Amino acid sequence: MNALTAIGEALVLIGTFFYFLSALGLIRMPDVYNRMQTSTKSATLGSLGVMAGVGIWALGTDFGSAAWLTKSLVIATFLLLTNPISAHALIRAAYKSGIPLWEGSVVDKYREHLEAGKKEEVEAPKETPEEGGEE
Amino acid sequence: MISVYYFGAISLILIGLYAVLVKKNLLKMLIGLSIMETGVNLLLVSVGYVAGRSAPILSEGIGPNQAVDPIPQALVLTAIVIGVATTAMALSVAMLLYEKYGTLNVEEIRRLRG
Amino acid sequence: MNGQYASLLIALPLIGAFFVPLIKGAGKKAVKYYLIAITAVQTGIAAWVFQQVYSTGKPIIVMAGAWRPPVGINLYIGHFAALFILIVAAVSFMMAVFSLRAIEVEPIDKYAMLFLLLMLGATGMIATGDIFNLFVFMEITAISAYALTAYNKTGEAAEASMKYIILGGIGSSFFLIGIALIYGSLGTLNMAQIAQLAGNMNATVAQVGLALVIFGLAVEAELFPLNAWAPDAYQAAPHPITAMFSAFVVKAGLYAMARLLYLMQAVESWGSVLKLLIIMATLTVFVAEFAALRQRNVKRMIAYSSIAQIGLIALAFALGTQSGVDAGVFHMVNHAIVKALLFLAVGHVAVTLGGAEMERFEGLGKRMPLTAFAITIGAIAAVGIPLFNVFWSKLRILLATLGAGYTWAAAVVLIASVVEAVYYFRLVHLMWFAGEGERISEGLAVSLILLFLAALVVVIGVYPDYAWSIAQKAGSDIFNVAQYIENVPLMGVGA
Amino acid sequence: MLKRALAIITLLIIGYWLAQGLAGVPFGEDKMLVGQYYLDHVKEQTGAVNAVTAVVVNYRGFDTLGEVTVLFIASTGVGALLWRRRKERTARTEGSIVLTTGTRLLVPFVMLFGAYIFIHGHLTPGGGFPGGATIATAFLLLYMAFVQYEIPHKAFEKVEGAVGVSYVLVGLIGLAIGGYFLYDWIWQDWGFGTENIGRLLSGGFIPIIYTIIGLKVGTELSGIIDNMLKEEVSE
Amino acid sequence: MGEASKISRYLYTVIVLFLIWLAITASLDPQELGFGLLLSLIVAAFTYEIFTTSGLANLHPKRIAYMLAYIPYFLWAMIKANLDVAYRVLHPKRPIRPGIVKCRTVLNSDVGKLSLANSITLTPGTITLDVDGDEYFIHWIWVPEEAMTENEEEHVKVASENITVPFEKFLKVIFG
Amino acid sequence: MINEILLILFAPLVAGVIAWALDVKGVREAIGIIGAAIPLAVLAKLYSQVLDEAINYSITVSGFTLQLQLNPMSWYFAVIASLVGLAMALGMAVTSRNSYDWLFALMSYTGVLGVFLSQDFVSFFLLWELMTFASFMMVLRRNRHESLKYFVLSVIGAYAMLIAIGMLYAKTGALDFATIRQALYMDAAMGTITTREMAMIFGLFLVAFGVKAGSVPLHVWAPGAYSETDQSYTAFFSGALSKAGAYGFLLLYILMGYKLYAAFGTFNNHLVFAYIIAWLGAITVVVAGFLAVLQEDIRKLFAYSSISQVGYILLAFGLGSTLGFAGGLFHVLSHAVFKGLFWLVTAAIILQTGKTQFKDMGGLAEKMPFTFAMGLIAVLSLAGIPPTAGFASKWLIYEAAIQAHMPLVAGAIFLGSGIAFAYVVRFLYAVWFGQRPSDLEDVKEAPLPLLIGMAILAIPNLVFGIAPGLVTDYINKMLGGEIVGGDYYRLVTQTGTYNALLVTIVLTIGLAIAGLIYIYGARARKVPVTNTYQSGNPVTEEYNLSIRKNFYRPLAEALEFWLKYSWDRFYERLASMAEDFADSLRESFYNGNVQSYSWYLAVVLLILALWGVL
């Protein structure tokens, strides 16, 4: 047990805790939009923690090497870049496939934006999503 | 007592088969098939596992007697690719079917019978 | 010449298929002729291998990468494989020729590739000496068959293909579970070594493993009630492909089933597996013949007939006796010829007249006399009339069945055969003694092939000795497991 | 409902049966026979560190050739089934700038990483198939982000065919040089890379074959994606 | 902002790829370096056109410095976001007041917009739902009272100040 | 030197193929006749040689040794077949102008010869099938429905035989007659083959041979098949081909008589298995006889008559005594010559008039005097009136039945003869005598080849009728004992004597007188619209019943209860049930739903699992 492994362990612990939080958010939030609010951030931070933690931790072991750190940071960076993109893609999919906002929602500027766009195009609104309803 | 891996593998196989036997939607049946394949692959890998041993890549200090059986892993690699290929075929056939029949309900896809 | 060159049997169709995208720019016709050329060369290689194996009496063991089994995968081209690979190649060649006339649906280049790979898959299934490699080749065969079944891109074609995919998928998954069990128990995938060690296997593992492996292959081998995909696939597939399905694709599955069955005969529950198979095979014959009875579509009718004949072969294989296996192999050969003939002829009619419904066969004797003649020969042979080839093998199967004490199975088979006789009778009568019509040109190439196959039917029927002696050799290749183990140069790994 | 109940009962019995069979193959026990042989000899016989790769490419080369073939069949089959006289992409919704820009940034990296995976097949997990799949993912992302994007499918088809041919040719060269199909002459005869075990330039013909497979899988999967995403348009 | 020359773009791509290669192999073995360079050259040849428009200009020291500075800033924002998440998730009453708001950005470059969008997504209570030109539509888990106004300009101003502006000062320099 | 057996066997087939291939009118007929004559000639040449020593030929095909043998028994049957075969060829030269007919007629000829010559079950079965197939093709061309019936029953028979052969093979390991016979003989003592298995083998052979012999209830194919083909061919079909079935029954005795005895024992001092055969024969005689009487179509009448007459042969064989065999064997000959003759006569009538119904005929004796004379001989022989071969054989059978103490069976013989008399009388009158319909005024005598064919068959009827000892002498040699005593003209059994010569002389005188009376009577009773039944009264529409039409309707009404039960209808219903079964089977199993199909797989897995778990 040295400083590096200790830091690593702590980071990993934090990371896994955020994983847990992320999943909890999936359960506790009322609709898909709010679920994403809570889960994407935590999952990303959790990953960051785990990856960095493992990289640092490995440095403190007999088998570890710098490669551990660089590789895990590559993975962390990749996730940092892609997780928000997929979150964005998913929330957009949710909205475009017609899933309504939670009933407690206070404002929807995007609807106004889309309707303004539609008025110009004069096209029938696509109300029913292709696979939105489910069961 | 059966190992969790075996249990998981068998469960996946059965869940997949259940979907094939019960779901009316062709896509769901195909998903069932994929789940079955996954279960079988898991089973294969589990069969090759040797307790206390590591992946059969003889680097980073792993010697011939510290590695698990490489064969099942090689087989699974093949099986996965075959599964992907089957799924791709199945999906394109399903697309064709949907185009021609306008449905993916198996009970309505019965022009060939008897 | 080095026996290892038999690996060309695998290499050539592969190269042939991979090369197609590079020449597809030359046009549809060119691709078709290319297909004919490749299958012709393949037939030549197969003939060379056949000659080698039968003249030396020793199997060719192809060892990929120079690894001796069980370390490497080996191909075992013994008497059976040599014979059947030749049949695979020859039938493929004929169907390639038939494709010239029969295939108009685009994209022809894809058709040619899938065609070659279907041939490759069956060849590999027959040749391989490794149980997992068998799975791989089985999937090659199956997936190209799925694609080819749907090739016509009609609703029916897609439907048939989908059924094939789902049932084949379940079958192959369980086959793989069986492999996992066998491998887990023995630590090897080499068939010869499995046979060597099968006796020491844990009884439960052996039972479940064998049952699953046989189950998986039985789906491909069209045993009742696992064969529900087959009539649809036969009906919907392009005509040359249907002929290939019947002539060798199913048979490859059937062979694999028999091979594994006999390799694992040291397993305790072997006898009960045989009994189960006998029941399934007999039911296959019975149900398929009755299902064919009132078919309105001739192609489908012959498909059912084909399934029934396959059941008969399975029955012969499941008897567990040398005479049964010999008879089964003999019937495989005969059936391959007859069904190639029938599907070719019926396909030819369907291509020329625009469909395979019963009504179109009215007066065929006047419209397409040669084709009608070929169908008649095929029908007569299929029914098992003496002096046509199928008679001899059917007789052998019956004798073997009765010899093994399964009188009831023989009786059921024969009752079903009466039904078969009736529907073929109706077809023949319809062609020759009903309807009128103008003479239609029948095409030289197809006519020649039809004549060749019909001649083969009669020649074997009149002079079955040669074919029978080959079938016996091929049969003992399957039955004589000790010889098989001895022939494979196993290196002393583990055992 | 009855159907579901019956299905569950049936499946439970089948499951119990499978479990019984598996009980004879105890989990975690050393049951290796041929497998141990591979582990003991893989380095000297193939020059690969990754025993799985050696099994896949060398010892069980036929399987892998078959595997490549299966994927080729799928790509060809999908192409055959979804073939139309004129096809175009008909997506309705454009990808947002987030997705398109993200894709631009990611694609080179993903491709590079795919190549990394397949040329390191003899050293690390992975190889031609995951490498190829990774490359195909790059194309998938392009398709997802840009609704008008198309791969140059004619060229891809040719590449697919040509690398397939070269795989078999590698096998045939082995047949010509060493007398056996798929014989690894680079390692067995030339002894190339004997000093380098564990480094990149080793493993006999494994890197060559994995490069071939990687390109093949990449082009094939991309081809499948291409075929599935386009629809017929009237002329 | 005009496009950089092909050479510049290509070289930039090669350099980035090779750096990534170094990171994933983490090896100075000449064999690895050689192949890494080779592969970077090949991959870059196929992809430089989509990868970058500004080419080597991206490697301007000022940009790199700002980028380095941005990392801790952003990480801190992200950690705050997650504490916020923890609060909302663990709070028994689930305190949320969601809605979709509109912001404007001053960023011009695509990469800049992407970075902004991602940053928004990963920070407190916001996810980028769509980007159209310079308008960002953002799902906000706790829309403040001030933003719930009928006045469009007012709304955008409030939202932007809360969401986009904090990142823009860095991103404007880094990506333009 | 060509092997004689092969020459006998393949001459007709080769001739048929050549005739078919050449297809030149005239040449075709000539080749066919030559091909048909060769077997008879060679057989005649080999007569004495065969009695000394059997001639063998064997060849190995597909691992099976095919053995053919010419011995006294096979010679006898072969000669009968070739005699009828030649007559058939002569008839066909006139009645059939079709190379298709020639091919298959001669092919079936080869098949029949082969069945008689075979000494092992493979060649027996092969040639049996060749014979069946060829005769089927002859029917197929004319009538789909009837040929289908024939086909199905033949196939059933063939497959039954195949199983029986297979079981024998499984039990004895042999397929040749000699070994099987030996093995079964030995087994009679050891009893390794159970009674149940023996019963099955016997039953299957019974079906196989019963179909071909047309024994009730497997006869339903015969009326249609016999009438729906070229009538010259029917001469062979009914005269020779159906004997293959009778020969099969004989074979049962030879191969397994002792074992069957050991397996089933006796009943009333009579072999149980033989009893069954005898009763099959007796029932066939009576039932088919009655049905023959009721026919309105000349071809149908003789078809049923054929069935009935073959019943005699079975009945005789079923008596189980050597005398019974002698009678049966003699009747094989008699029936062949008189029924062959009948069909040629029928062929001539149909050829010259184009009619087949009794109602359309009459007064043809004047127009076709030679044919009439031939018909008369056939009638006498069939009805069992001395001095014809038919009488001699029936007399022997009757004697054998009495000796066997089977009075009921003997009664069947009597009843059968009475019925036969009833229908031949009708034939005689309705066709040859009475008022000639106006459209038959231009009818000519049949062409020469046909007449020669008739003569070839008529002569043995008379010769062997007057000198039955010629036949019994040979039969004695064949069966190896003095079974029927006497000389050429006199048959002597334990219970009776028949002096054919004496009877002939008496009858000739009587016939001469009758002839004179008839000639006068015919001239005296010439009325405008007449028929014999109503004694010259005009035919009224209300009761439209004459010798030419509905002559035996009263009988039909009397038998109404029994006629309700038609085997024909029974089979038809069975067939349609089978087809319905087939439909529902495939509709329910192959229901098109892939999910159901998946369930089939799951169920098989379930079965495997249960089998493994339990």
Added chain:
Amino acid sequence: MIGINVYLVLIAIATLLSMYRVFRGPTTVDRLVAVDIMTTITAGLMVLFALYYKRMIFLDVALVYAILAFGGVIAFARYMEGGL
């Protein structure tokens, strides 16, 4: 490696909760989001395993997995919004 059990328990709970969302839905996007979270967690798990087994090579596996999973999620998301 004292804490490994703690991590595994946390990850297991997280996975189970996500699984619940996958099966429960109610919308397809809900399931997708849950799958996305699961893939992220799985990648982390792989990295942890690399450490546990002391095999750096597993990190490559994690990265490949992350790439493929990202591609898959994006594809599904685009399918849901009609972008294919």
